[in-house]
Amino acid sequence: xxxxxxxxxxxxxxxxxxxxxxxxxxxxxxxxxxxxxxxxxxxxxxxxxxxxxxxxxxxxxxxxxxxxxxxxxxxxxxxxxxxxxxxxxxxxxxxxxxxxxxxxxxxxxxxxxxxxxxxxxxxxxxxxxxxxxxxxxxxxxxxxxxxxxxxxxxxxxxxxxxxxxxxxxxxxxxxxxxxxxxxxxxxxxxxxxxxxxxxxxxxxxxxxxxxxxxxxxxxxxxxxxxxxxxxxxxxxxxxxxxxxxxxxxxxxxxxxxxxxxxxxxxxxxxxxxxxxxxxxxxxxxxxxxxxxxxxxxxxxxxxxxxxxxxxxxxxxxxxxxxxxxxxxxxxxxxxxxxxxxxxxxxxxxxxxxxxxxxxxxxxxxxxxxxxxxxxxxxxxxxxxxxxxxxxxxxxxxxxxxxxxxxxxxxxxxxxxxxxxxxxxxxxxxxxxxxxxxxxxxxxxxxxxxxxxxxxxxxxxxxxxxxxxxxxxxxxxxxxxxxxxxxxxxxxxxxxx
Amino acid sequence: xxxxxxxxxxxxxxxxxxxxxxxxxxxxxxxxxxxxxxxxxxxxxxxxxxxxxxxxxxxxxxxxxxxxxxxxxxxxxxxxxxxxxxxxxxxxxxxxxxxxxxxxxxxxxxxxxxxxxxxxxxxxxxxxxxxxxxxxxxxxxxxxxxxxxxxxxxxxxxxx
Numbered sequence: 001x002x003x004x005x006x007x008x009x010x011x012x013x014x015x016x017x018x019x020x021x022x023x024x025x026x027x028x029x030x031x032x033x034x035x036x037x038x039x040x041x042x043x044x045x046x047x048x049x050x051x052x053x054x055x056x057x058x059x060x061x062x063x064x065x066x067x068x069x070x071x072x073x074x075x076x077x078x079x080x081x082x083x084x085x086x087x088x089x090x091x092x093x094x095x096x097x098x099x100x101x102x103x104x105x106x107x108x109x110x111x112x113x114x115x116x117x118x119x120x121x122x123x124x125x126x127x128x129x130x131x132x133x134x135x136x137x138x139x140x141x142x143x144x145x146x147x148x149x150x151x152x153x154x155x156x157x158x159x160x161x162x163x164x165x166x167x168x169x170x171x172x173x174x175x176x177x178x179x180x181x182x183x184x185x186x187x188x189x190x191x192x193x194x195x196x197x198x199x200x201x202x203x204x205x206x207x208x209x210x211x212x213x214x215x216x217x218x219x220x221x222x223x224x225x226x227x228x229x230x231x232x233x234x235x236x237x238x239x240x241x242x243x244x245x246x247x248x249x250x251x252x253x254x255x256x257x258x259x260x261x262x263x264x265x266x267x268x269x270x271x272x273x274x275x276x277x278x279x280x281x282x283x284x285x286x287x288x289x290x291x292x293x294x295x296x297x298x299x300x301x302x303x304x305x306x307x308x309x310x311x312x313x314x315x316x317x318x319x320x321x322x323x324x325x326x327x328x329x330x331x332x333x334x335x336x337x338x339x340x341x342x343x344x345x346x347x348x349x350x351x352x353x354x355x356x357x358x359x360x361x362x363x364x365x366x367x368x369x370x371x372x373x374x375x376x377x378x379x380x381x382x383x384x385x386x387x388x389x390x391x392x393x394x395x396x397x398x399x400x401x402x403x404x405x406x407x408x409x410x411x412x413x414x415x416x417x418x419x420x421x422x423x424x425x426x427x428x429x430x431x432x433x434x435x436x437x438x439x440x441x442x443x444x445x446x447x448x449x450x451x452x453x454x455x456x457x458x459x460x461x462x463x464x465x466x467x468x469x470x471x472x473x474x475x476x477x478x479x480x481x482x483x484x485x486x487x488x489x490x491x492x493x494x495x496x
Numbered sequence: 497x498x499x500x501x502x503x504x505x506x507x508x509x510x511x512x513x514x515x516x517x518x519x520x521x522x523x524x525x526x527x528x529x530x531x532x533x534x535x536x537x538x539x540x541x542x543x544x545x546x547x548x549x550x551x552x553x554x555x556x557x558x559x560x561x562x563x564x565x566x567x568x569x570x571x572x573x574x575x576x577x578x579x580x581x582x583x584x585x586x587x588x589x590x591x592x593x594x595x596x597x598x599x600x601x602x603x604x605x606x607x608x609x610x611x612x613x614x615x616x617x618x619x620x621x622x623x624x625x626x627x628x629x630x631x632x633x634x635x636x637x638x639x640x641x642x643x644x645x646x647x648x649x650x651x652x653x654x655x656x
Contacts, residue, residue, distance in 0.1 A: 166550050173543035174514055177521060180536045189532035192521055215588070222584030222615055388616025389627060392607035395588055396635060399595065399603060404645045412592060412648075419588075428507055446535045 007355035010055055011363065019056045020360055023063025024367045030064070031071015031083045038068040038084065038270065038310065042330045054338035055353045059360035061334055062310075065327055066361065067368045069270060069306045070114040074372075077106045077299065078382050081214040081394055085271040086306045088209060088436055089278040093291060093298025100294050107379055108241020109299045111372030113252050116245060117304035118365035120256035121263075121311025125318070126358055139265060141451035142462045146472035147265065148445040151276055151437060152176070153476045168434045171425070175438020176445075178203050185443065186450045198410045205439055207402045207411040211418025212425075212432055214401075218394045219423045221387040238373050244296045251281060251297050252304045259305030263312030270309045270327075272440055275433070277305035283479065311361060318354075502555060515547040580615060587611050599650030604632040 010016065023045075030041035041064045049057035072087030077094035090110065097106040139147075152172060181192045182202030193199040245252055255277040262273040281301035282291045291298045310327075317328035318335075335341070382390070402411045425432040456462035464470050502508060522540040525533040587610040595603035608628040616624065639645040 166546060169546050170511065170514060170543065170550070173518075173539055173546065176539045177518065177536065177543065180539075184528075184532040187529050187532040189528050191528060191532060191536065192524065218588065219581065219584050222587060222611065223581040225580065225615065386616065388611050389608075389624070391584075391587075391615075392591075392604070392611045393631065395591065395607050396604055396631075399592070399600070400635075400639060400645065400647065403600075403648050404639075407646050409596065409648070416588070416592070424506070424510065428510075449535050450531060 003352055003355055004359075006352045007359050010352055010356035011059065011359035016056055016059050016356070016360060017363075019052070019060040020063050020364055020367060023060045024067040024364055024371060027064040027067025027069075028071040028074075028368065028371065031068040031073075031087075032075050038065045038072075038086070038327050041065070041068045042327050046330055046334060049334055049337075053353075054335070054340060055356045055360070057334055057338060058331070058353075058357040059364070061331060062314075062357060062361045063364035063367070066114075066118050066307060066310045066364050069310045070111065070303070070368050070372065072306070073110045073114070073299070073303050074107065074379060077110060078103055078379060079214075079390070079394060080217040081397070082209060085205065085209060085440075086274050086302075086309075088213065088271065088433065089274040089302035090299055091213060092278065092433060093293070093295050096292065096294035097296065097299070102294065103379070104237050104377065105241040105244065105296065106299050107372065108238025109244050109296050110241070110303050111238065111369050112242040112245035113255075113300040113304040114307040114372070115365050115369040116252045117256040117259060117307030118311060119362070120253065120304075121260055121308040122358060122361050122365070124260045124308075125311045125315055139468065140466065141448040141455060142466045142469040143472065144265065145445060145448035145452050146463065146469045146476070148441045148448060150472050150476055150479075151272060151279075151441045152445065153479055168431045171430060171432070171434035172438045175435040175440075176442040177438075178208070178435075179439050179442025180446070185447055198408070202443070203414060203439070204406065204411055206405055207414040208418045208439060209436055210398050210402055211415040211420075212422035212436065214394060214398045215415055215419030216422030216426050216432075218391050218398070219419065220426060221394070222391045225387055227384050227386055227390075238377075241296065241299075242373075245300055248297050248300055251300050254284075255281060255301040255304040256308035259308030260312035260315075262305075263309040264316050270306055270313075272444075273309045274302035274306040275437055275440065278302040307365075499555070508551075508554065511547055511550060515544065515551070518543045518547065583614050587614060595648050595650070597651050598653045600647035601632065601636050602650070602653075603648070604628065604635055 011020075026045065027038075027041055030038075042061050045060060045064055049060060052060070068084065069086055072083035072085075073090040073094065074087075075081045075083045076087035076090035077098055080091050080095035080098075082088045082091055094106045094110070097103065177192075179202070181199050183190055183200050190200060258277045258280060259273045262276060263270070278291075278298060278301050281297060282288045285291065285295075285297065287295075313328040314331060317332050398415065399412060402415045403409075405411070421435075422432060424430075425435070452462050453460070462469070463473065518540050522537060522544065525537050525540065528536075587607065590610050591603045591606040594606040605628050608624060608631070612621070612624040612628075636647075640647055
């Protein structure tokens with residue numbers, strides 16, 4: 001108890017409160033910029049923490065991380081432009097809500113679910129961190145491969161949800177094939193680069209997703225004219241969204257727990273976790289057809305998972321010294337720079353400062369939640385802005401987001417190409433998210449596929465002899481079977 | 497829908513392009529070492545099977561397509577909308593080109609002027625100019641000076 005009070009005092013010292021507010025402000029700004037996600041925000045401020053005490057440094061970085069994950073969803077809802085890769089899943093239902101004039105409710109749900117997701121993540125970090133991290137270490141490449149295949153199988157679910165099961169599969173395959181471009185991580189072989197040096201690093205996911213969602217959206221808005229919300233009446237009541245989070249508490253908790261679990265698996269990351277949480281929720285829902293059309297649960301699920309990941313990623317990082325993603329790797333770097341060694345003794349060696357960081361993360365969650373609630377009416381007004389003014393701003397933000405990560409003009413070309421593809425897919429109502437899922441999971445699936453085969457000396461039996469891998473495989477078969485055979489069987493019964 | 501209309505259907509054309517691309521990539525993948533081609537060929541193979549399956553049922557068994565997939569009617573854009581679409585592309589291309597030649601700072605006024613004059617409400621030129629100037633200053637100072645986010649430098653002007 002004494003250590004908690006001391007941690008509270010330390011976290012709430014004036015300079016730490018200052019860093020907490022700074023972190024939240026920076027996180028929100030970086031979050032709403034298309035393409036710039038948590039990794040960018042945290043890495044941008046890492047050099048600034050060199051001269052800070054370890055508790056202030058970690059509070060600053062943790063606040064940036066959590067606020068960026070929340071901020072990513074804001075433009076996803078308002079403009080159908082993901083603020084970062086983690087905001088992609090929020091667009092599916094957030095933007096349809098905006099088109100119905102319910103941007104305020106969606107933003108309230110976003111803030112509420114981000115807050116609860118963060119709290120559950122922090123709770124897991126403080127209580128069950130060592131135990132869960134130990135379990136995640138028992139997962140081998142075969143299990144990881146099956147988990148990524150589980151993610152890929154979700155393209156069937158998305159497609160089916162939109163009544164376009166085969167199109168979902170085609171786009172999923174296209175996304176996977178695009179992810180193969182560049183240098184093979186196992187053999188070093190250059191694949192599908194066509195002699196273009198730029199493609200050796202692969203197709204950049206950020207530029208591709210900005211093009212698919214943001215640029216395509218800019219084109220559609222430019223073509224339509226008017227404003228996003230049109231004549232619909234704005235409902236600027238974020239507390240209705242927060243009430244929805246409380247009413248659907250099971251969605252929030254389930255998605256946050258999914259996020260915590262997935263965040264501990266190396267390489268899965270915030271984007272995949274939020275996408276998978278969304279698709280799991282559509283699968284478990286009694287009315288899956290309402291998703292993609294402005295279902296508030298479609299905002300709650302991915303955002304709760306995203307923010308749970310921000311704390312969950314620190315579980316293996318702090319307790320075992322193993323980063324499960326780029327952001328947690330930066331956290332480890334920050335700890336090392338300040339003379340702390342992450343690992344099993346970290347909690348005892350760090351003492352009060354470690355718990356001060358957890359308390360700081362808790363207050364960061366409160367800060368961005370309150371900021372979100374107060375700023376929501378202001379944010380929602382953006383949807384009434386004329387598209388002729390909004391579109392140039394979207395384009396400028398897209399260009400900054402694309403260029404800032406790698407400073408390469410070619411990224412802008414990739415963005416434009418994917419913008420054209422995205423426009424076509426949106427126009428013909430194809431499930432565009434399937435291509436993103438394939439793109440995200442492709443390299444992860446292939447890496448673990450090869451590793452598993454290396455372990456088994458090329459025998460494919462490894463995927464069915466490992467109990468966990470077999471269990472996931474059975475789940476995949478059931479999902480695909482249910483997805484493709486369920487509806488035709490129902491229709492046959494109806495005909496009969 | 498008769499066969500000619502089916503062939504001109506944009507969805508068919510898109511699928512045909514993807515199928516050709518997959519066959520071509522599958523052919524290229526043969527030259528990779530065994531480990532590097534195994535997974536891509538597996539995915540490409542599945543993709544080709546799905547696409548061929550889709551095309552067969554699309555042409556021969558249209559009722560099966562309806563049975564598997566709920567076909568949504570796509571609203572054809574009006575002539576005015578199509579013109580706005582081409583202008584929208586023009587309004588994206590011009591600022592990028594100007595940015596490439598003269599640097600990021602010129603992208604903002606170029607984008608605002610292009611959209612405002614071509615697709616916007618031309619009666620509100622004064623407010624457009626004010627917003628354009630404010631956005632340019634805020635974005636440039638905010639990104640380049642405050643956040644230190646690297647911005648595109650021009651071929652002719654080394655101004656961020």
